[in-house]
Amino acid sequence: MKRRKFFEKSALGTLGAGLLPLTAFSMDVECDVDVNSGSHRGQSSDPEQWYQLGTGKRARPDRKVEKAYDVVVIGGGAAGICAAVAAARNGAKVVIVQDRPVFGGNSSSEIRVHLNGVNQLKNGLPERETGIIEEILLHNRFYNPQDSYPVWDHVLYDFVSREPNIDIKLNTSALRAIMKGGRIAAAHCWQLTTETEYTFNAQIFIDCSGDGLLAATAGAKYRTGREASAEFGEKYAPKEADGWQMGSTVLLGSKDMGKPMPFVPPLFTIPYEAHKAHRERALTPFELGFWWVELGSEDDIVGEYEDSKHKLLGYAYGVWDYLKNSGKFPETENYALDWVSSLPGKRESRRFIGDYILSEPDMLGYRHFDDAVAFGGWSLDEHNPGGMLNLEEPPSYFHEDFEEPYQIPFRSLYSANVPNLLFAGRNISQTHIALSSSRIMATCALEGQAVGTAAALCSKFGVMPRELGAKYMHELQEQLLRDDAFIPYRVASRPGDLAKDAAVIFASSTSSGSAESLTDGISRDYAGKAHHWQSETLPAHIQVEWVEEVALSTVEIKCDTNVKKNIMLRRDSLEDKIYTTQVPKEMLKSCHLEGRINGSWVKVAEIQDNKVRRLRLSFPTAKVTAIRVALLETYGKPQVKLFEIRCYA
CATH class of the missing domain: 2.60.120.260 (Galactose-binding domain-like)
Known part of the structure; x- marks a missing residue:
């Protein structure tokens, strides 16, 4: 029935007609209530629980869907998007599973971190990424000249949804891996908005979710915290290993309202102790907030996330309260908060173990890898692990800049013990110090394009990632170069090019x-x-x-x-x-x-x-x-x- 006719038909008798079916429903279905607990016994097993008024049918509202794909990609940030698009363009049928309502991860309107990459080398110039991530950034330049973050969300949605080989599942969490014979057979997922359980079967799985819950429930080996300097010969690592991980950040933005704007802090505000703060914790310019309102962890950084979020909101409002009400920043008089993130942006948690663990000496030594598939070059930027609990120290230790990009090997992008699992992003096989550079989103995107292409080739050749690396590395690198990825010092041989x-x-x-x-x-x-x-x-x-x-x-x-x-x-x-x-x-x-x-x-x-x-x-x-x-x-x-x-x- 068309919308207008529906309202015309129901306008006069809405109240009466609306009550009658509810009465009938309450009389027709047994509802055994336990008055002590308030629970309804038997509802979950009643096959006639749901009376659908439009059809008159009765059914239990169980929504369970099982589908098969060539490749399942978990995570819709820069790495996951590039992985899904690369796999799809190379012939694989793909589903991308994202637990948020928008794509973009830390770059989305929910968090608003700049999508950095090899922004600046020692010569002062970038060595910008090409391939799929550049396509995305160009797409944004054409369709979002106003630099709106909410529009950026939909630029990304447009970019992914136009690929015919990709199914999109937003608001969907990958809860666990279903295993068979030591391999992932399926991803068990839950879509919040439709109350639907999904089971996605596939040959290859790519975990680009950052925290890597699917990979962890598959039994993939991982580590958290900081390695001892002696393990990999890292000069910037601590002498002894510990559990510290770089923290999450709450960003805020303010707006000049053209008139005085008083600020009364909310009750959860935590006062900012400016007298303790290191000189690098600059408070101006203040319009775009401060990346250093951050909390790390030396224990379970994933499990502590909601508690940390509550504290981070308190710290963020505390910094703003200091700016507005300390009397030391009269230039803030006409400014009011315009936006505060409710979803802290993460930097570090699980790092999964591959056949190779990328480390600081690999990067600083510009090691050449025969299986190189991506590159990085952001500085070794290790954030103060204590964050706001360690104000006396600088917010980040910018240990060293790079003279040129370093290579990232394929062996760091697949699991050492789960044969059909690939990963890209901050959860790849690397040390804590290596992560301080490679965690940057455009670098993660290059890894995503590499593993997406690899996944499609795994399906094409009927092999698992390790065997692909051993037998078909030339084919993988050549496809990446043809698709406009760049691998430092790797010259394309261009098979089939006339x-x-x-x-x-x-x-x-x-x-x-x-x-x-x-x-x-x-x-x-x-x-x-x-x-x-x-x-x-x-x-x-x-x-x-x-x-x-x-x-x-x-x-x-x-x-x-x-x-x-x-x-x-x-x-x-x-x-x-x-x-x-x-x-x-x-x-x-x-x-x-x-x-x-x-x-x-x-x-x-x-x-x-x-x-x-x-x-x-x-x-x-x-x-x-x-x-x-x-x-x-x-x-x-x-x-x-x-x-x-x-x-x-």
Whole structure:
């Protein structure tokens, strides 16, 4: 029945008609009440408990659903999103399970942490992540220029929901793993909003949830706390191992109301002891709050979370009360709290054990791993474990910056003892000190793309992650590089790419680099070497020639998005030499592709309003002796720069 007709039909008799079925229900169903306990005995087993007025049917409201997938991804933060999308794009049927109503994890509107990555090396410049996480950040630049965090939530939802191979389950918690023969057979989940129990069966499971409850209930080995310095030769680790873990933070934001705004602190406020505070606990600028309102733990940081949240809210309001009412900050007079997080952002809990434990010497020594699949480069940023209970110490120990990104091995991204379990994010196989750098969300996202791609390849080749690493590492790395991930110093061999077999590649003009660089296997300028071609003006074109006729159906191009500048969403919408709120002006906006067929140039594909770094031009298979890519417009720069061109049958 249509909504309008329903209200027209029921408007006059709403009260009477609404009471009668309830009376009938109460007379028709036995309800045995224990007057002492107030409980209703027998209700849970009564098959006629639910009388549905619209259909007249009786049923018990048990909602249980069992479904099968190739890959189950637990967690909807940056790592989980990239894992799910990577697996789906590589042919796997995926479900992503997120226990919150929104995607984004710590970057969501619920918490609002900046989605940092390799933001700044010792040279002062970023080495920005590409691949799926860059697609997401570009998507946000196009559809959320106002830098709204609630809109960011829906940018992420749009990004995931448009993938046809992904089912989304929000407000859904993975409660436990169902095991069979030492492997995870299924994830038992509960969706709060629909009161539905889900059982998700799959071949491969990826835990990107941070705390890793699914992995823990599967029996996956893990550790918490800080290693002793001698165990891995870590100079920044404590002399003796202990249980301390970096804490969670409550963020707040304030707004200038244009008039005096008195502040009366709530009863749960904990006074801020400013006289004890280390000088690095800066109170200005205050508009965006303070990342150091934090509480760690030396015991069960997961079990203590709700108690810590209560204290953190008290501490956060205590800092604001000090700013407003101490008399030392008259500039706060017209400011009022605009937003306070009710969900503290976590940094550390379980770290699962893989075939390799990544450590501080690996990072500082820039160790080369044959199975490298991701990279990091945020400083070794170990937060004060006591947080607000240790005000005398700095809020974080920024131990050391990196000169260049370090590699992350695949062996740190799967379980040593649960064969079909992968993980990405802060719960990977690493030490506490290593976590102080790799926990950053864009780094976690790269791990997510790696394990999502690996999961799809596991399904394709019929193997478990360890065997994939032993037998198919080349295939995994090559797929990641094709999909625009970057692995430091890993040169793509590009199997199946016909461009590398071309007789000649040339351009209409060149201002820097060379056209031949587009097939050299490195898709960014790196380590002081150029791997690009740049035109003198626009329009321009690149031409690829073969001696013999070839059959093509896809041409892929990687354009310039200036990885030396960050495009993340920030609460302060910062615009400077390192950060921008704009779509990269260097990015290619429009182009078309021609093929030389039977001696004549024929347009076979075009792209308008491009929004990604890796452009994919697909067309019905054509036999050509050459292709010509006409590069028409960027988002503002008068030249165009490319880093790679690939051609596939």
